Amino acid sequence: MSIEPDVGADGPASAGERSPRALTEQSLVLTWRQLAVLVRDRATVLQILFIPALTMVMFKVVLGDAIGSATGQDSVxxxxxxxILVSAMFGSLASAVRLNKERATGLLGRLYVLPIHRAADLTSRVLCEVVRIVITTILLLLAGMFIGFRFTQGPFAVLGILGVALMFGIAYSTFVLSVAVNVRPSVTLVPMLSLLSSVLMFFNSGFSPVEAYPTWLQPIVENQPMTPAIDVMRALASGGPITENMVKVVLWAVTITVVCAVPALRGYKKAATAR
Structure with missing residues (x-):
């Protein structure tokens, strides 16, 4: 990410501060900071690493046989x-909450006036999400194997599933960050974004086939961002067509990321410099 030259507390940013090398190096340093802050928050770590795995096992135990009987497919x-996708979405909420806390304490403003690339801190938050999504996806795949999830299409399916999870997660985290920096500090983000995440979570092909939904709802369910991602990951693991749904995943991910990137950068500047 990059942004137009800006003026900080000590005057115009130097060319070195705007260079791709500065963005890369400083983003990596700040990513380490984000990960350190995240790891120290034990409640959040528990929420984003272990609760999704427990939820997945509960879905299998409570709903697995019913879904399998109704659809003729192994629900796992x-x-x-x-x-995996729900974990990516709800984990992004923790990142938004953390950003708002730093905004309220003034840390965001102090970071902004440092002699660093203007996009480095925001980029580091997305990179932190990348690390989180990779770790949680691997843990969930391992947990899934205990309830019957298998890679019948070979080990490279794991890389494909990771790739799909990352595309979806990066796009959603960029969207969440753009919302977080553009709303008033008094706005409660979690209920608002949780509602959107919950709607997406229940109206997709993960619980039941698209054909099982009411006719008028099927086009929405079929083409919302989660459904093609779920279908691609299902096909990578157990077999089936991939190309059409992969195109949808890429289009959704690129569109959301590009559309939200500029508002995120501009909103970050406003949030960091607001008095």
Whole structure:
């Protein structure tokens, strides 16, 4: 990410501060800071690492047989991808809450006036999400294997599933960050974004096939961002067509990321410099 030259507390930013090398190096340093802050928050770590795995097992135990009987499909191949994406979404909320706390304490403003690339801190938050999504996806895949999830298409399916989870997670985290920096500090983000995440979570192909939804709702369910991602991950693990749904995943991910990147950068400047 990059942004136009800006003026900090000590005058115009130097060319070195705006260079790709500065963005890369400083983003990595700040990513380490984000990870350190995240790891120290034990409640959040528990929420984003272990609760999704427990939820996935509960879905299998409570709903697995019912879904399997109704659809004729092993529910685990929908449940595991579904929980991976839900984990990516709800984990992004923790990042937004953390950003708002730093905004309220003035830390965001102090970071902004440092002689660093203007996009480095925001980029580091997205990179932190990348690390989190990779770790949680691997843990959820391992947990999924205990309830019957298998990679019948070979080990490279794991890389494909990771790739899909990352595309979806990066796009959603960029969206969440753009919302977080553009709303008033008094706005409660979690209920608002949780509502959107919950709607997406329940109206997709993870629980049941698209054909099982009412006719008028099927086009929405079929083309919302989660459904093609779930279908691609299901196909990578158990077999099936991939190309059409992968195109949808890429289009959704690129569109959301590009559309939200500029508002995120501009909103970050406003949030960091507001008095």
């Amino acid at each position: 191949y929908g449940t595991v991808p579904l929980v």
